[in-house]
Amino acid sequence: MMNVLQNIKKYAWSLLLFVSIYQVKATEKDSISVFSKNHFIFEYYDCDVCGCGSSGGSMGYGTIGNANFVGVRYIHQEYRSKQGIYNNSPWIDENFNTLQAWARIPLSSKIQINAIVPYHFHERELIDGSQKIDGLGDISIIGFYKLITPQLDGLLPEQKTLFKHNLEVGAGLKLPTGEYHGENNQGSVNPSFQVGTGSWDVLLAGDYSVSYKNWGAGVMANYTFKTKNDEEYQFGDQFNYGLNVYRSYTTMKMQTFTPVIGIAGEIFGENESYGLGVQDTKGNVLFSRLGLESNFGKFSAGVNVMLPLVQDLNSGNVEVKSRLGIHFNFNI
Numbered sequence: 001m002m003n004v005l006q007n008i009k010k011y012a013w014s015l016l017l018f019v020s021i022y023q024v025k026a027t028e029k030d031s032i033s034v035f036s037k038n039h040f041i042f043e044y045y046d047c048d049v050c051g052c053g054s055s056g057g058s059m060g061y062g063t064i065g066n067a068n069f070v071g072v073r074y075i076h077q078e079y080r081s082k083q084g085i086y087n088n089s090p091w092i093d094e095n096f097n098t099l100q101a102w103a104r105i106p107l108s109s110k111i112q113i114n115a116i117v118p119y120h121f122h123e124r125e126l127i128d129g130s131q132k133i134d135g136l137g138d139i140s141i142i143g144f145y146k147l148i149t150p151q152l153d154g155l156l157p158e159q160k161t162l163f164k165h166n167l168e169v170g171a172g173l174k175l176p177t178g179e180y181h182g183e184n185n186q187g188s189v190n191p192s193f194q195v196g197t198g199s200w201d202v203l204l205a206g207d208y209s210v211s212y213k214n215w216g217a218g219v220m221a222n223y224t225f226k227t228k229n230d231e232e233y234q235f236g237d238q239f240n241y242g243l244n245v246y247r248s249y250t251t252m253k254m255q256t257f258t259p260v261i262g263i264a265g266e267i268f269g270e271n272e273s274y275g276l277g278v279q280d281t282k283g284n285v286l287f288s289r290l291g292l293e294s295n296f297g298k299f300s301a302g303v304n305v306m307l308p309l310v311q312d313l314n315s316g317n318v319e320v321k322s323r324l325g326i327h328f329n330f331n332i
Contacts, residue, residue: 061114061142061170061205062104063302063327064216064246064258064293068112070103071300071329078321081190081314083127094124094190098137105332110146114170115139120178120195135179135195142172142203150211166209174201174224182231190318191235191271191281198229214248228272236269236282244289260291264306268313283313285320300329 063069077096082089102116118137123130148167178196202225209218221241228234244262251257264287271281286309293302306323313319 061102061116061140063300063329064260068104068106068332069300069329070105070332071101071327073100073102073325073327074098075100076324078323079190079318080321081318090127092125092127094193095122096192097121097123102327107143110149112144112146113141114144114172115141118178122193122195124193131193133184133193133195137178138196138201139175139177140172140203141175142170142205144168144170144205148208162212164211166207168205168207170203170205172203172205174199174203176200176229180229180231180233182233190314191233191278197226197235198231199227199234201226214250215245216247217243217245219243232274234272236271238269239267241265242289256295258293258295260289260293260304262289263287263309264289280315280317283311283315283318285311285313287323295331298331300331302327 075096075098079094079096080091081094083092084090098118098120100116100118103114105113105115107113117139119135120137121132121134123132146166146168148165150164150166151161174197176196176198178194178198180194180196180198184193203222204225205220205222207218207220209216211217219242221239223240224238226235226237242262242264244260246258246260248256248258265284266287267284268282271278287306288309289304289306291302291304294300302325304323304325306325308320308322311320
């Protein structure tokens with residue numbers, strides 16, 4: 001499994017390099033704005049620090065350029081955490097892997113439904129051997145309402161809009177479809193080595209984007225209200241925020257390449273067990289983000305890499321090393 005994951009990451013970096021070289025060949029003369037029809041849909045993850053809730057949130061409910069779609073996405077996250085509660089406790093490596101079926105389905109011109117069905121397969125190297133868990137994760141469903149919709153351009157110069165704006169707000173639920181086992185927390189300071197939280201959680205989200213010709217930028221924020229599960233454990237509420245800047249290049253064959261650069265932040269509240277706060281479970285992290293998305297006909301694909309800039313997770317007892325996301329969609 002680890003060799004497969006290493007190959008996936010190697011191919012992802014190669015794809016970034018190849019398309020970066022390729023899209024440089026697309027000259028300003030060949031560039032065609034794609035934002036008159038497809039506006040920016042901000043990506044964001046929701047990860048409960050790492051594993052069990054990685055269903056959307058800072059890596060996303062949507063993509064750039066393909067407003068409505070069905071597809072699959074793979075997310076790989078690398079962490080290290082202490083095996084024990086003492087200062088001299090050894091560090092262990094943890095790998096969180098998620099394969100998702102995801103979709104953005106329009107119900108009307110202003111309402112869209114986003115759904116993510118994750119399957120997790122996680123592993124970590126303990127001092128006395130490795131531990132692996134896998135299974136269906138927590139399904140997320142969120143509805144978005146467009147408050148501001150980009151204006152479509154006409155054929156005449158006076159009918160073209162210089163700046164295009166998009167504003168969406170959303171609300172939804174994360175369902176307790178993934179199993180939570182308290183014994184997975186024993187002997188580790190990382191409580192997120194799970195495939196589910198076991199709780200019903202409420203999701204609130206909003207994003208705003210603006211584009212000018214082939215350039216665009218977007219900001220987003222979302223908040224997850226988390227509840228207690230059947231084992232009297234409650235993960236802390238989570239706040240995500242981010243900023244992305246991107247530019248689209250279109251070739252003569254109408255293939256679109258969009259490099260993206262940005263930052264994403266996550267803030268986690270303190271977990272609770274039987275109504276009492278669990279020490280060293282809150283934290284925050286700020287990521288840098290580099291990505292590339294491509295549209296070719298009815299299909300689109302993308303790769304995103306996130307690296308930590310500043311972090312303070314679980315009082316320094318958990319450290320994120322990197323995140324990688326790869327998706328392939330059919331646009332509808």
